[in-house]
Amino acid sequence: MRAIEIAEPGGPEVLEWREVPEPRVEPGDVLIDVAASAVNRxxxxxxxxxxxxxPGAPPYPGLEVSGVVAEVGSDVEHFKPGDEVCALLGGGGYAERVAVPWQQVMPVPDGVPLVEAAGLPEVACTVWSNVFMVGRLRRGETLLVHGGASGIGTFAVQLAKALGSYVVATVGSAAKGERVRELGADEVVNYREEDFADKVQADVILDIMGAKYLAGNVRALRTGGRLVIIGLQGGRKAELDLGTLLAKRAAVHGTTLRSRSADEKGAIVRSVxxxxxxLVGAGAVxxxxxxxxxxxxxAQxxxxxxxxEHVGKILLVR
Structure with a gap:
């Protein structure tokens, strides 16, 4: 088969479409003929x-795919050849085929075209597990989403709004702000022009920035608030004012999804x-x-x- 290999660390030009070995199907695996994958940070x-x-994941990039089941391992009962599915991966999505532990495979939601479904697994599992399972966002509470125009951001805005929350999103331009409002955001904050911590008090914050936003995020938390950090685009190390955290009885959570076991991912997948x-099938998200x-x-x-400059997901189509 063919897949995108990383020739060496570097810019987009190091991504090369090459002949590679076919994936090996283990007893608990589902082999998927890939229709599409998606680009993630x-x-x-x-x-x-x-x-x-x-360990054990394919070396090719790609954390999610959609496609058709080609083969199932001897221990797989929930899927059969011909099923249209999407899947959460540890890697290997930029390829014509990928073998995935069955726990990480999902049916394509009703009404979603097969190619578009490739843009769902990573964002749906990330947002649901972090905002709702870890952050425990409840109806009527306020969610602050950093990077509201990203793939994760656009999904978080829609899902939180559909489940009855007040949603605030940070964006980098007026045009992105308008698009995020169309998706359901109640407020947008242009981080190039305003300090979000001066404008927002949130019960849950979904953060992709890490160190750069830590102080502001703690300041923006309400009493009993939950800060969930899922990315480090703004650095790894920052000073945390524990006095403010204690006074607010707040919590800071740091989580990752990719390195979890198939069983841990499977629990999230089933909950999604x-x-x-x-909600996706009903068109609410x-x-x-x-x-x-x-x-x-x-590379493109x-x-x-x-x-x-993008809003939402960039898909890679076979």
Whole structure:
């Protein structure tokens, strides 16, 4: 088969469409003929040489796919050849085929085209597990989403709004702010012009920045608030004012998804199918697709992501 390999750490030009060995199907695996994958920030970091796949995962980038089941391992009961599915991966999505532990495979939600479904697994599992399972966002509470126009941001805005929360999102331009409002955000804050901590008091904050936003995030938390950090785009180390944290009886959580075991991911996947897929099927939450790019041209898709001009997901289509 063919897949995108990283020739060496570097820019988008190091992504090469090459012949590679077919994946081996273990007893608990589902082999998927890939229809599409999607570009995530983790893929960029892997391309740059700073984020190796977890042990046992394919070396190719790609944390999610949609496609058709080609084969199932001897221990798999929940899926059969011909099923249309999408899946959460530890790696290997930029390829014609991928073998995935069955726990990480999901049916395509009702009403979602197969290609568009490639943009759902990573954002749905990330948002549901962090905002609702860890952050325990409840109806009527306020969610602050950093990077509201990103793939994760656009999904978080829609899902939180559909479940009855007040949603605030940070964005980098007026145009992105308008698009995020269309998706359901009650307020937007242009981080280039305003300090979000001067404008927002939130019960839950979903943060992709890390160190750069830590002080502001703690300041923006309400009493009993929960800060969930899922990215380090703004650095790894910062000073934390524990006095403010204690006074607010607040909590700071740091989580990752990629390195978890198949069983841990499976628990999240099952919860997503139970709680999120009905909302997707009803049209209350939809994948937001910025562009569809041929998979062989993954370098072009990475340039789009690097530019920061996109809204939603960039898909790689077979």
């Amino acid at each position: 983790a893929d960029v970091i892997q391309r740059q040489g700073f984020y190796d796949p977890p 199918v139970e709680n999120v897929w009905p 939809r994948p937001v697709v910025h562009a569809e790019v041929p998979m062989r041209d993954a 898709a990475h340039r789009m992501l690097d530019s920061g």
